[in-house]
Amino acid sequence: MARLPRLTVTDYPHHVILRGNNRQDIFAGDADMRRVLKLLEEHSVVQGVDVHAYVLMSNHLHLLLTPRRERALPLMMQSVGRSYVRAFNLAQGRTGTLWEGRYRSTLIQTERYLLTCMAYIDLNPVRAGMVNTPEDYPWSSHAHYIGREQQSLITPHALYWEMGNTPFAREAAYANLVRAGISGQQQRDLTGATLRGWALGDAVFLDELEEQTPRRARPGKAGRPVIHPSPIKSKM
Secondary structure: OOOOOOOOOOOOOEEEEEEEHHHOOOOOOHHHHHHHHHHHHHHHHHHOEEEEEEEEOOOEEEEEEEEOOOOHHHHHHHHHHHHHHHHHHHHHOOOOOOEOOOOEEEEEOHHHHHHHHHHHHHOHHHHOOOOOOHHHOOOEOHHHHOOOOOOOOOOOOHHHHOOOOOHHHHHHHHHHHHHHOOOHHHHHHHHHHHHHOOOEOOHHHHHHHHOOOOOOOOOOOOOOOOOOOOOOOOOO
C-alpha cells in the first residue's frame, strides 16, 4: 500500500520529529547543535515558517512549527536536513544517510494542544533522564519562554502572548505550566499522532480540517469496507 502524503496545512501548528537512522546520534558536539539551530533559523525565514518551540536530543529533535505558505514546511525541512547532513558527513569523514527516513509530523488543534505540545517538547530531556528540570537543559526553547535568554529563532504563538499582560507574567505562567507537567495520555497522544501522521484534535476540529484538504486527517475504521448488495428488482 502506498504511504499517504504528509498532512500539512498552512497557518496550523505542526509537531515535527526528525530522528537519527537506527537511533544513532545526530550530533557530535555543541558545534553541530549550533549549526542545526542556525540552519533552522535561516531556512524558516526563507520559506516562511514560524518556529514556536524546539528541543535537540542526542539522536532526534522535536519542533513546533506553523507554515505560513504552501509547501513551506516540507521545503524548510528538506533544506535543513540536506544541508546539515552534508556538513556533518564532511566534519566526521563519513558518507551516507543520517536520518531515519523522512521526518514525522502531525497537525495539532491549537487551543487544545499547542501549549501542551510546548511543555511536551521542553520536558523531553527530563523524561530521558538527562537533566532534573527543563531549565537545566541548554538545547531547547525553554530558556526563551521563561526569560533566561532571547533566541532569535523563536516566534512565540499568540496563545503564549495571552498567558499574561507583561513579560514577567507570561514567563511565570509558562514556567508554571511546564512545571505542572503533562499527563501520560497527552504524551502518548502527541507521540502517536506524530509518528503515524494523523492530525490531533477533537472530532469537530478533524471534521473542519477534512473539509480543507483531500488528505484524510484520521485513520479509517479497522477492517475491510462493508459492501452493501444492490437491491433485487422484482420481475413484472
